[in-house]
Every structure is written in structure tokens, then in C-alpha cells.
Amino acid sequence: MELIKQPWPWYVAGPLIGLIVPALLLLGNKTFGISGTLRQVCAACIPANISFFKYDWKKESWNLFFAVGIIIGGFIATYLLSNSGQVNINPHTTALLQQEGVKDFSGLLPQDIFSFSQLFTLRGFIFIVVGGFLVGFGTRYAGGCTSGHAIMGISSLQWPSLVATCCFMIGGFVMTWFILPYLLQL
């Protein structure tokens, strides 16, 4: 039990995530992917006569169950299986982030950016709202996210997914190195 309560190393977590690929295939021919759920929610709640959202979303409702499962799993891991605390990141990263204006390092997310009290500041709005919008817009435009393209797509040797994954990384590097330092100082 003590071992489970420690943060899990990459060589435990990575292969376990990889096993979700065959698990979903064997359980019902489902391809691993999360961003499709966002489309599902649009189709179910706000289709607004847009052709992209006019399809039989109920047929693919498995992924809504999958998403709810992730929420429950997050709850279980945090409240029952964790010695929650600071993330043990590279001290160089911590030093850089401190220089750029991040103050709180006590949890998984910096509370001085991601909290309701920050939501109505310019910086908080960009990190919480604009960031989310880019994730939702970008993943659908790209046809998948880290799970659908990087893991499922590359696992099934599909080169468009490799292209998409490289673009995810390029976008992330550009943001982190050239734009984020300014955003953090807002």
C-alpha cells in the first residue's frame, strides 16, 4: 500500500497506459481517445444545427462513460491513494518558473494561476479559459489529442498521427519558450 501511495514512476505508468489500447479494442472495438468526448457533449447538448454535430452520438456513448470514469479515478487516486504534496520536478524548472512569476509549488497545479480568485484576472483568464479553448479547438481540428493521436495513432502505425504529435510538441515548445514567459508576468 505504501508503494501505491508514492508517485508512480514513468516505467510503471507508461506501460499501464499502453495497455488501455488493447483493453478497449478487446472490450468492444473501441479506439483509445479522449477529445472525441468533447464533440459528443456538443452533439448531445448544443448541436445548433451544425452538420459536424449531427450524428448518432448515442452510438458512441461509451466514451462519455470512459470520461466519467476518469473523473472518478482522479477522485480515488487523490483522496484514497495519495500522499498528496509537492510534485518533485527538476529544480531548474522550479527556478525558471519562479523567475517568470509562479509562486505556488505546493500541489499539482499552481494555485496562484488556477483558482477561482484568479479567473477574473487577465492572467487567470488566459490560463483557465483561453488555454482550454485552444485545447478543445485544436484537438478537434487535428482530429485527436495525446491519447488519440500520440498513443493510439502511433501505436497503430498511422503516419498522420505522427505528424499531428510532432505539431503538438512544436506548438508546446513555441508556447513554453517564447510566449509563456510573457503570459506568466501579466
Place this chain on the structure above:
Amino acid sequence: MKNIKFLVVGMLFGIILVKSEVISWFRIQEMFRLQAFHMYGIIGSAIVVGIISIQLIKRFQLKTIHGEQIVVPDKIFHWGNVYGGLIFGLGWAITGACPGPLFAEIGSGFWVIIVTLLSAIAGTWTYGLLREKLPH
């Protein structure tokens, strides 16, 4: 009720995401700053296990638990893979979370991320609205 098994798999996925700190904004920063192997190790080893699993499924022509043939649909390249991928990358580095971790963060009690998730849904909706006008 046939979907409950996917809820269970989702739960396991959520637990892994939290326990390996993939949902941490700091871990994503570390990854994009090339200052740790952690995230690369996770994604890389997940892909290796995924490749081997799919090869085994193909080699032994395994069927689903309902006896159906397993098919992995081909992804067809379009320029959205590039433009959308870049846009998602920008957002990923800001939020420190891709869609899976967003759900797990909410379960972990980061309530403000509900706003991020709603905004992501709005982003997907906006894509649906503009789809025909965007280059693909």
C-alpha cells in the same frame, strides 16, 4: 449497462494519470522545457506497449469479447493534423493538460478546471461551426 466496463477502464486511466503526476501543470512545463524524462518516458513506453499489443492482436487475429473482428480505422492525413496540432500544442502548454487530464483534475478537486473543460467544449463547438471555412 454494457458501457460500465468502459467506466471501469476510465477509472483505471484516471488513477494512473494522477498517480504518475501526468495531470500536473509542472510536469508538462518540465517536459516542454526538456528538463525531465518523466513525460517522455510515459508517452514513449505507452506507445511501445501499444504497438506490441496491436501487433499481437493482428498476429493472432484476436476478437473482441463479443466475438467481433478487431478493426483499427485508418486515419487519413489532412492539414488539420498540422494546424490543429499546433493550436492544441499552444493550449497544452498553457493549461498543462490535454483532454484526459482535464477530467482527472476535476476529479482531483481542482474545481476551477470545470471552467477550462467548458471552454474546451466551446472550442470544439467553434471548430464545428467554422469547419467548412477552415483549411484541411
